[in-house]
Amino acid sequence: MSTMVATKKRSFGSVLWDYLTTVDHKKIAILYLVAGGLFFILGGLEALAIRWQLVKPMNDFVSAGFYNELITMHGTTMIFLAAMPLIFAFMNAVVPLQIGARDVAFPFLNSLGFWLFLFGGIMLNVGWFTGGAADAGWTAYAPLSTTSPGEGVDYYVLGLQISGAGTLMGGINFLVTIVNMRAPGMTYMRMPLFTWSAFVASALILFAFPALTVGLFLMMFDRLFGSGFFDPNMGGNAVIWQHLFWIFGHPEVYILALPAFGIFSEIFSTFSKKRLFGYSAMVFATVLIGFLGFMVWAHHMFTVGMGPAANSIFAVATMAIAVPTGIKIFNWLFTLWGGSIQLTTPMLWALGFIPTFTMGGMTGVMVAAASADYQYHDSYFVVAHFHYVIVGGVVFGLFAAAHYWWPKMFGTVLSDKLGKLTFWLFFVGFHLTFFIQHFLGLMGMPRRYWVYLEDQGLDLGNAISTAGAFLMGLGTIVLLYNIVVTQVKGEKVSGDPWDGRTLEWSIPSPPPFYNFKQLPLVRGLDPLWIEKTEGRKGMTPAEPVNDIHMPNSTILPFVMSVGLFIAGFGFIYQKDNLAWLWVLFIGMGITLGSMLIRSLKDDLGFHIHKKDLEKEAE
């Protein structure tokens, strides 16, 4: 149990077992990064297929049915299986380090959350091989979803239910970690902005995901057990699904965007060599966006027929969100102002983010105007709008974070030259793809249609859009190449390659598995920077070297998730043949059995002894 193990060459089997059983937040972060990255590539390939189908009028690259599956799975994969886990990857990698904690509050739950997400994600994609994936759009509106033939939508429901449970656990875990495990002196108003945004995003997860869970359960009963929650013939109401989905769906946008805002705040501050401008206003804006995020869901449903009063209320509430978001944009600009700016790759992404996201926000205010939205609704204008927000905000943030925290996670720095090439390819490709879609939408091109007619003024715009998509693909390939080259070269860097300001840069890269030998004493915002300005090398410890209590590794979270994965098939196929109920029972048996083992068997963890810690220091 010392770091000596890491330097020895280990067999593939032992590394695999290590990752299957790990409860270490840094390794779980790597798992999230790898799994989320793979799903990101999968979703990207689906996007390229969509764009290739639309490259020319009346194209027959894919069939209409397969196109529906592609758009559904592209949206679902990118939101739930790429963006969320990648956000969780950086939250896991960085938040405990930023608040000076040795691990998260519930390491077991952390691991369970990851494995549930992964098996849920696999479940969603199994549909491809069993006669067609989900094809009712990523929003799965009833009655299209409740009447969709085959098992595609069943896989959607079960897959999202399983991975959603994992996300909920992750959110609760980070709430408790941030409330309870901050280092001495780390008050709420001294927390770095990424931690703050992770905190608010976790609270949003806690309040928003139950709505999705309920919606998915109702959908599951409608599809698999003959109930009629969304069926007007049986006294149900199809619009309830839309409400439940968006009560979750709109906060979800902020669950993704707020941590990205946190990432950019860290990057602007670090590479401008300045304290973040208006820190308390930034915190206030983050919390306010979190609150307002719950009052605007119906702006996705202006054309449902809720009436002018409801539409106006939700329109005004939606426009109100522009205010705290504007506060953030100006604070970032003022952080840059007069700073000593370094144009590194993460900084480039952050600078590209400001105009891109502002454009997305501006079209957001346009679609928030209920009366005008009747024109924009379900056109490519909306597609352009939400890609400007989600790609321009979240994906840029994830790319920035990958370059910024790569040294902390892996101990190597990604090549700056290749990083900048990635940025320019992706940035240019992104605007080429989506800027023109605003105009395609205004010209009347509807979203989710698999073909369009010739000579309606849509040909050139779509061709340009497709060209841009392939540039983005090229940018991603450069990033992958960059990662491979960097890791093969394996040049180790110091713990603080960017001259950082926050606690994570005060320890070696990658950090030892117990993070902090002695918990640091935090004396203000940007604690490491304070020590640096006073001429000290690192943090002042808040405690003497002592025994450290650590959790044991365990395979149980993996087994529990496998159990639910198996049970999922039972749930789906029992509608054809009741013999499949056995699969359901076996799967649930595995899950409940492992829960029983976990409850009955005391697992008190282990201690790293003071002597070993002192020996390591020599």
Place this chain on the structure above:
Amino acid sequence: MAEKVSATTAQIEYEKQKRKEEMKQQVITFALMIIFTIIAFGMVMAEMSKLFVIPVIIVLAAVQVGFQLYYFMHMSHKGHEMPAFMFYGGVFAAFLTILALVVLVWW
């Protein structure tokens, strides 16, 4: 170290007084909750107008939740600010959601 462990008699008296007070409050709350429950049952058994009974029962239930949280689960004590904040945040979000759904879907 030793001084810290052995408290003065005044402190012990103070603690005793405080606990007695709390005990009294808990007993009163407990009695009130039983009375509330009897009232609720009584109203239903007396077959009073539904329009009157349902809102009254909801109000009684809300008060009982408050009793439970503040007198039995000590939410008023120090160190419970964050749980209280999260709690009211959740109530706020849930209330808004239910209100909107009732207004938009069923009205």
